[in-house]
Amino acid sequence: MLRNDQIDKWDRDHFLHPSTHLAQHARGESPNRIVRTASGVFIEDRDGNRLLDAFAGLYCVNIGYGRQEVAEAIAEQARELAYYHAYAGHGTEASVTLAQMVLERAPKGMSKVYFGLGGSDANETNIKLVWYYNNILGRPEKKKIISRWRGYHGSGLVTGSLTGLELFHKKFDLPLDGILHTTSPYFYRRADPSQDEAAFVAQCVADLEELIDREGADTIAAFIGEPLMGTGGIVPPPKGYWPAIQAVLDRHDILLIADEVVTGFGRLGTMFGSDHYGIRPDIITIAKGLTSAYAPLSGSIVGEKVWKGLEKGTDENGVLGHGWTYSAHPIGAAAGVANLQLLDKLNLVENAGTVGAYLNQSMREALGDHPNVGEIRGDGMLCAVELVADSDTRRFFDASDKIGIQVSAAMLADHKVIARAMPQGDIIGFAPPFCLTRAEADSVVAATAAAVRKVLG
Ligand code: PLP
Numbered sequence: 058m059l060r061n062d063q064i065d066k067w068d069r070d071h072f073l074h075p076s077t078h079l080a081q082h083a084r085g086e087s088p089n090r091i092v093r094t095a096s097g098v099f100i101e102d103r104d105g106n107r108l109l110d111a112f113a114g115l116y117c118v119n120i121g122y123g124r125q126e127v128a129e130a131i132a133e134q135a136r137e138l139a140y141y142h143a144y145a146g147h148g149t150e151a152s153v154t155l156a157q158m159v160l161e162r163a164p165k166g167m168s169k170v171y172f173g174l175g176g177s178d179a180n181e182t183n184i185k186l187v188w189y190y191n192n193i194l195g196r197p198e199k200k201k202i203i204s205r206w207r208g209y210h211g212s213g214l215v216t217g218s219l220t221g222l223e224l225f226h227k228k229f230d231l232p233l234d235g236i237l238h239t240t241s242p243y244f245y246r247r248a249d250p251s252q253d254e255a256a257f258v259a260q261c262v263a264d265l266e267e268l269i270d271r272e273g274a275d276t277i278a279a280f281i282g283e284p285l286m287g288t289g290g291i292v293p294p295p296k297g298y299w300p301a302i303q304a305v306l307d308r309h310d311i312l313l314i315a316d317e318v319v320t321g322f323g324r325l326g327t328m329f330g331s332d333h334y335g336i337r338p339d340i341i342t343i344a345k346g347l348t349s350a351y352a353p354l355s356g357s358i359v360g361e362k363v364w365k366g367l368e369k370g371t372d373e374n375g376v377l378g379h380g381w382t383y384s385a386h387p388i389g390a391a392a393g394v395a396n397l398q399l400l401d402k403l404n405l406v407e408n409a410g411t412v413g414a415y416l417n418q419s420m421r422e423a424l425g426d427h428p429n430v431g432e433i434r435g436d437g438m439l440c441a442v443e444l445v446a447d448s449d450t451r452r453f454f455d456a457s458d459k460i461g462i463q464v465s466a467a468m469l470a471d472h473k474v475i476a477r478a479m480p481q482g483d484i485i486g487f488a489p490p491f492c493l494t495r496a497e498a499d500s501v502v503a504a505t506a507a508a509v510r511k512v513l514g
Contacts, residue, residue, distance in 0.1 A: 061103055064091055095122030098490050098497055100475075108469070111501045112477045116287065116319050116439075116488035117345035119409075120399050127351045127395040134391035143172070143385040145376075151390035158397050159356060162322070163341065164331045168364040171357045172385035176318035176344035177211025179355035180281070183314050183340050184215050185379055186359065187279045190312075190366035193373070201272060203265070203280045203311075206241040207289030207481065210281060210316055210342075219281055222289060222481050237272065240264040242286070244295045245432045245443065245451070254295045262301045274309035279339075281314040284330025290484045291441035293434060299334045312339040312363070318355070322346030323400060323491060325437035326410020333436075339363050349396045354389030400491075409491040413438035416487065416498040423506040429513045438491055442505060444483040444513070454483050461485060463512045464505075471511070472504030 068089055074082060081087040091103045098121060101107050113119060120127070134151060141147060152172065159170045171186075173179045184202060191199045202219065204210060210219035217225050218232035221241065226232055240261050247257045269277060280302070286292040306313050315338035320330030323346060327333040331341065339362055344355035359367070371377055383389075400406060417435045424430045424442060431445035444460050446452040454460045461483035468474045468485075477486040487501060 061091070064103070065089065097121050097123065098493055106473060109474045109497060109500060109504075111487045111489045111493075112475055113488055113490045114350055115345070116324070117350035119323060119346045119491050120349040120396055120403070120405060121490040121492040124349075124351070124395075124399060126399055127349070127392055130391045130395035131352060131388055134388050138387055140387060142382065144380055148385065149387040149390060151387050151394055152385040155385075155390045155393045155397075158394065159343070159347070159358060162328045162397070163358050164329050164336075164338070166337065166360050167341065167358045168361045169359045170343075171359065172390070173355040173357070173381060174353045174383055174386070174389070175211075175355050176316075176342060177213045177216045178381065179318070179342045179344055179357050180210045180216040180219065180314075180316065181213055182357045182379065183281070183342060184219075184279075186340065186357065186363060186367065187312055187314070189370055189377075189379075190363050191278050193366045193370040196275065198276050199278050201235045201237055201277045203237045203239055203268065203277060205282055205286070205289075206238050207243060207286055207292070208238075208241070208282060208316075209286070209288035210283075220288075224480055237268060237277075239268050241289065241292075242294050242298050243290065243292050245292075245434070250451070255297065258295050258297050258301050261295075261298060262305055265302065265305055269305070269309055269311070274311065277309065277311050279312040279314050280306050281316055283316045283318075284320045284334050284336060285325065285436055285439065287319040287439070287488075288480060290443070290479050290482055291435060291439050291486050291488075293436045294334060299336045303337060314338060314340045314342065316342040318342050318344040319346075319439075319488070322397070323406035323409050323437075324439060324488070326406060326413060327437075328406060347396070348389055348392040351396060352386070352389040352392040353383075354386065354393055403492070405491040408493075409438040412491075412493050412495060412498055413440070415495055416440055416489070416493070416501065419498060419502045420487075420505065423502050424509060427509060427513070429509070435487070438489060438493070440487040441479070442485045442509070444485070444509070460512065464508045467508035467511050468504045472500070472507065474501055474504035476501070476505065 092100050093103050094101050099107050100110050156170050204219040206221040208221045210216045218236040221238045315331045317330050321343040325333045331338050339360045341358040348354045417440050421433050429444050431443045431448050433442050446454045461478035465476050465478040479486045
């Protein structure tokens with residue numbers, strides 16, 4: 058076995074990490090962690106630390122770590138048939154079964170599922186399908202896509218453009234032309250603090266209408282949004298937001314893509330966020346919870362309307378010129394089948410709802426009165442604590458103080474609890490595995506309260 062110092066050197070010398078301060082990492086100025094194993098809600102590293110992972114990796118290990126049923130399904134699939142492609146009508150029992158299981162669970166009106174590898178490539182697929190659809194309908198000008206500031210949809214060329222966070226644009230020449238951003242449904246950070254929720258929703262609608270008028274509805278193909286904004290700060294939609302937005306889109310014949318990479322398969326205590334908030338999407342993006350990240354797999358669930366366009370398109374033009382070598386990879390599909398079976402068998406979606414509500418409530422009780430806590434928000438097994446310099450005025454801390462990072466670092470060092478300092482703002486995010494117990498939720502809350510008090514008094 059390699060020694061820790063050897064691994065550390067190889068890591069610093071050779072591994073270009075995603076979403077990392079590359080220079081500091083290479084120079085050894087920032088910590089690294091080599092994760093060795095995991096079980097339930099705990100991960101263990103090579104230095105012997107056992108950490109409670111209150112972010113389920115990157116909100117993806119929904120069933121919890123170390124599930125032997127899924128490991129066995131993957132091993133069995135690898136022994137039987139590690140790979141075959143899905144082009145030209147090929148499939149495996151696992152991929153066909155998973156398509157069936159996804160559609161059984163999907164909101165009404167969905168027709169087919171295309172399988173990719175991760176959330177970013179699924180959203181790239183979605184945008185291509187939307188463009189294809191409008192070409193088939195004979196409206197080649199209708200191509201622009203609207204997303205929201207602070208939305209997260211991946212970090213590819215188009216998907217990084219859709220993402221409405223500065224970090225993902227800066228120095229990458231993004232966003233690309235044809236990608237537009239509208240107001241973030243972030244009630245706490247509304248520009249006019251005198252607005253109540255209803256007035257703020259009316260503002261979001263008016264801003265969207267104005268953007269559509271300015272650009273011309275006949276140039277806009279689709280609107281993409283997460284039912285609950287995740288990486289932008291774990292922000293549930295204000296009451297009535299989705300039906301109001303949907304009405305605008307319907308009126309202008311603009312498709313709605315619900316990006317359910319985080320919310321799909323139970324994180325809100327319901328199978329899909331679209332059902333949870335009354336959204337009627339044309340396309341749904343799925344990834345993380347599809348396999349609980351036991352193997353890479355994503356999907357684009359296509360609704361009846363778009364499917365009709367694809368059907369017509371291939372009748373007129375022949376084979377759909379879109380696909381990846383690893384589309385519907387059998388190992389990912391086998392993991393997906395076993396994962397969804399386990400989700401049902403252990404009632405994990407229900408647990409995400411009940412223990413998630415307990416986590417949110419306990420967090421409010423522990424920290425709701427703290428002068429530097431601006432807002433505690435969440436839904437299902439998602440929770441966020443937004444820290445501010447002054448809770449009366451919602452004043453931000455100086456970004457250079459890195460308060461969010463300090464708090465999450467204190468949680469880790471003192472309490473061995475992993476929470477995520479969200480990328481924009483001083484927001485501590487929680488998205489634990491669905492199997493979290495109430496006692497484990499208590500540990501997460503106690504660690505957060507102690508760390509906030511240590512850093513901020
Ligand atoms: N969409 C949403 C809502 C996400 O949260 C993410 C990742 O966190 C993505 C898309 C991109 O997924 P991936 O990182 O698998 O490409």
